[in-house]
Amino acid sequence: MPVTQEQATWFADAFEKLVGNVDKAILGKSHVIRLVLTAMLSDGHVLLEDFPGTGKTVLAKALANTLDGTNSRIQFTPDLLPSDVTGVTIYDQGKGIFEFHQGPIFASIVLADEINRASPKTQSALLEVMEEGVVTVDGVGHSVGSPFMVIATQNPVEQAGTYTLPEAQLDRFLFKTSLGYPDHKTAVVLLMDSANRARASKVSPIIASDSVTTMAQLASQVYADESVMDYVSRLVTATRTHKDVQLGVSMRGAMALARATKTWAIASGRTFVTPDDVRDLAVPVLAHRVIVDPESDFAGVTAEDIIQRILLDVEPPAYRAA
Known part of the structure; x- marks a missing residue:
């Protein structure tokens, strides 16, 4: 059923409280x-790529603390095994049966720290669970429950001993973004409080797991006009035909953008998606896909530049606020 304005207002108010808590x-x-x-x-996952010491891990911990649910941290290293992430089946001699022991992936918020330091085999262990919310061990599927979110971090500078995430893995992340360095005023505030090395511990839970599921269901019911979805499709198609692109955005990426714009819209207190919502999220949703x-990359062209260019070239539909 359509989202009412009263529900949208409630959602936006709750969303602002969550932002303020993590802040x-x-x-x-x-x-x-x-x-x-x-x-x-939006039932999605986030990849944070930034320089060391910009607060990637603090942000992930703060979000985990905001949610009154389970959270875990996996420090990815070259010797990390897939079973260290998903869990393992162990034979219990006393009971005479095999029992599954859950790995750290079984949590509401999972921080995958420095994910590109793990081997491709271990990285691939995340593919199924990030897409379907299920871990298969010895042919048996185990649900990780809902809500479930992976926040992965990686350092773009220290590339020695790292393994680049494959395209299939990147496609599982709804957003790829970065924090960047703070502005001067914020930096001074942080320096004045430099004795506090556990800022994330200041964040206390203000939302239950069930409420997250309810809000996600509500966001999925936001109205998106066919003209807006046509705009999304044209943007995605343009990435596949652009002269500087070797491989464009998949349908998974297009559906991810459509899903995210609904949450973005209701977080602003609206019951409908606008072309501006699509433009706001196009870069963080599409660029990493x-x-x-190679020649354009050598010339200094980035995926972000390409998406920005496409946004200028593809005409958005006109819309009228109800």
Whole structure:
């Protein structure tokens, strides 16, 4: 059933409270916090790629603390095994049966720290669970429950001993974004409080797991006009035919953008999606799904540049607020 304005107003108010709560740990980064929360309420995952010491891990911990549910942290290393992530089946001699022992992936919020340091075999262990919310061990499927979100971090500078995430893995992330360095005013505030090395611990739970599921269901019912979805389709098609692109955005990426825009819209207190919602989220949703042509990449063209260019070239539909 359609979302009412009263429901949209309630959702937006709850969303702002969540942003404010996480902002206690990460100052001056409300836009990134909104993106991460939008991913959580869209049943998606986030990849944070940034320089060391910018607060990637603090943001993930703060979000985990905001949710009154389970959370875990997996420090990815080259010797990490898939079973260290998913869990393992062990024979219990006393009971005479095999029992499954859950790995750290069984949590509401999972922080995958420095994910590109793990081997491709271990990275691939996340593919199924990120897409379907199920871990299969010895032929038996185990649900991780709902809500479930992976926040992965990676460092773009220290590439020695790392394994680049394959395209199939990147496609599982709803957003790819970065925090960046704080502005001068925020930096001074952080320096004045430099003795506090556990800022994420200031964040206390303000939302239950069931409420997250309810909000996600509500967001999925936001109205999206056919003209807006046509706009999404044209943007995605343009990534596949662009001269600087070797591989464009998949249908999974297009559906991810459509899903995320609904949450973005209701978080703004609206019951419908606008072309501006699509434009706001196009770069964080689509850019990491684009493979730039090697020659263009050598010339300095980035995936973000390509998406921005496409946004200028593809005409959005006109809309009229109800």
